[in-house]
Amino acid sequence: MQEANRMKRLPLYLFTIIDKLKLEEQRKGKKIIDLGMGNPDQPTAPHIVNELARQARRAENHRYSRPMDCSEIELRKAIAKWYHKRFQVTLEPETETLPLIGSKEGIAHLSLAFLNNEDVALVPSPAYPVHFNGVIMAGGILHNIPLSEKKGYLPDLGKIPADIIRRTKLIFLSYPHNPTTAVANIEFFKDVVRWAKGKNIIVGHDNAYSDIVFDGYRAPSILEVRGAKEACIEFHTCSKSYNMAGWRIGFAVGNRNILKSLAKTKSYIDFGLFKPIQYAAIKALTGPQDCVKKMVEVYKKRRDVLLSGLEKVGWDIPKPKATFYVWARIPNKYSALTSMEFAAFLIREAGVVVAPGTGFGEYGEGYVRFALVENEKALREAIKRIKHVLEMET
Numbered sequence: 001m002q003e004a005n006r007m008k009r010l011p012l013y014l015f016t017i018i019d020k021l022k023l024e025e026q027r028k029g030k031k032i033i034d035l036g037m038g039n040p041d042q043p044t045a046p047h048i049v050n051e052l053a054r055q056a057r058r059a060e061n062h063r064y065s066r067p068m069d070c071s072e073i074e075l076r077k078a079i080a081k082w083y084h085k086r087f088q089v090t091l092e093p094e095t096e097t098l099p100l101i102g103s104k105e106g107i108a109h110l111s112l113a114f115l116n117n118e119d120v121a122l123v124p125s126p127a128y129p130v131h132f133n134g135v136i137m138a139g140g141i142l143h144n145i146p147l148s149e150k151k152g153y154l155p156d157l158g159k160i161p162a163d164i165i166r167r168t169k170l171i172f173l174s175y176p177h178n179p180t181t182a183v184a185n186i187e188f189f190k191d192v193v194r195w196a197k198g199k200n201i202i203v204g205h206d207n208a209y210s211d212i213v214f215d216g217y218r219a220p221s222i223l224e225v226r227g228a229k230e231a232c233i234e235f236h237t238c239s240k241s242y243n244m245a246g247w248r249i250g251f252a253v254g255n256r257n258i259l260k261s262l263a264k265t266k267s268y269i270d271f272g273l274f275k276p277i278q279y280a281a282i283k284a285l286t287g288p289q290d291c292v293k294k295m296v297e298v299y300k301k302r303r304d305v306l307l308s309g310l311e312k313v314g315w316d317i318p319k320p321k322a323t324f325y326v327w328a329r330i331p332n333k334y335s336a337l338t339s340m341e342f343a344a345f346l347i348r349e350a351g352v353v354v355a356p357g358t359g360f361g362e363y364g365e366g367y368v369r370f371a372l373v374e375n376e377k378a379l380r381e382a383i384k385r386i387k388h389v390l391e392m393e394t
């Protein structure tokens with residue numbers, strides 16, 4: 001059986017390789033510290049879990065979810081309310097919000113909704129993989145915009161050739177940025193909106209980490225920019241803000257026509273979200289937000305433990321202002337290795353899993369990403385093991 005060509009064009013999914021290496025070491029009896037995947041380890045807050053349980057007992061919630069069902073109407077209102085409170089942006093619940101089965105689903109389907117075979121999608125590199133894999137699966141033409149540490153991992157939109165721009169239908173952006181942890185200020189988003197104007201390009205901004213911010217930094221929404229709704233939609237997720245990763249719920253907001261096409265695409269594929277999950281998300285978005293604060297505090301402590309520990313063993317890494325990742329240049333001693341080789345080396349020699357930079361695209365080469373999804377004790381143990389690796393004779 002031959003897979004479709006579009007499937008063959010997809011790069012190998014990085015965690016398949018990493019998981020295999022991890023399993024090999026576990027089979028040898030090694031205790032692995034897994035800082036690879038951005039899979040939140042903290043529990044969902046009890047008031048959200050309780051709402052799920054309560055709603056799951058109601059038989060009327062067991063049916064397919066339809067867009068005009070009470071749960072979805074209420075969820076859209078809750079999204080708009082949260083959005084206004086969080087970013088002071090007003091959204092019309094019915095037309096300017098769209099619940100998603102996780103933001104990853106919506107991001108992939110945005111490409112499917114808009115890209116013809118001759119259409120270009122601009123995707124910064126490195127990026128969260130569905131930004132580029134969604135384009136490939138939809139059969140569009142992927143054009144990478146290289147991001148560099150020197151430029152703060154912000155794309156230079158002025159450098160994109162005019163013939164590419166002419167064929168471009170879609171651009172993905174995402175700040176706070178996974179994997180590099182870079183942040184953007186509102187001036188950057190103003191420039192993006194100005195740049196997109198008149199070009200007939202859809203801007204899909206993935207704001208998955210808007211709540212995971214440190215040291216007084218506030219992550220803006222692109223929709224705060226006047227006129228942004230003409231061309232932009234923004235993706236959010238409950239996975240990170242409310243530790244609801246396995247629940248699969250996110251949402252898109254912004255331009256009503258883009259959302260309408262995205263909803264149409266989805267309507268041929270899915271039946272929306274399990275209603276009890278929708279009710280639980282309403283609780284999350286409209287209920288007490290101290291669980292978010294507590295979660296951010298936990299990540300901040302972990303960030304500081306990891307960075308100060310690694311600094312002490314000679315691995316100096318810039319301090320992220322947002323996300324629960326740490327993006328680290330491969331230490332000089334091992335800079336002859338590719339990021340995949342270095343990640344494999346860390347698994348084998350230290351039992352520490354990190355994500356190789358190239359898992360996020362070719363411009364991730366030279367770096368690895370730590371996800372702060374293990375507790376402080378495990379992070380201290382990881383530092384001890386990495387110290388040993390850094391001191392090894394080569």
Ligand SMILES: Cc1ncc(COP(=O)(O)O)c(C=O)c1O
Nearest residue numbers: 102103104128178208237239250
């Ligand atoms: C930038 C970014 N966007 C989207 C997602 C996916 O989120 P969801 O769980 O809502 O699909 C992730 C998950 O790691 C992410 O890092």
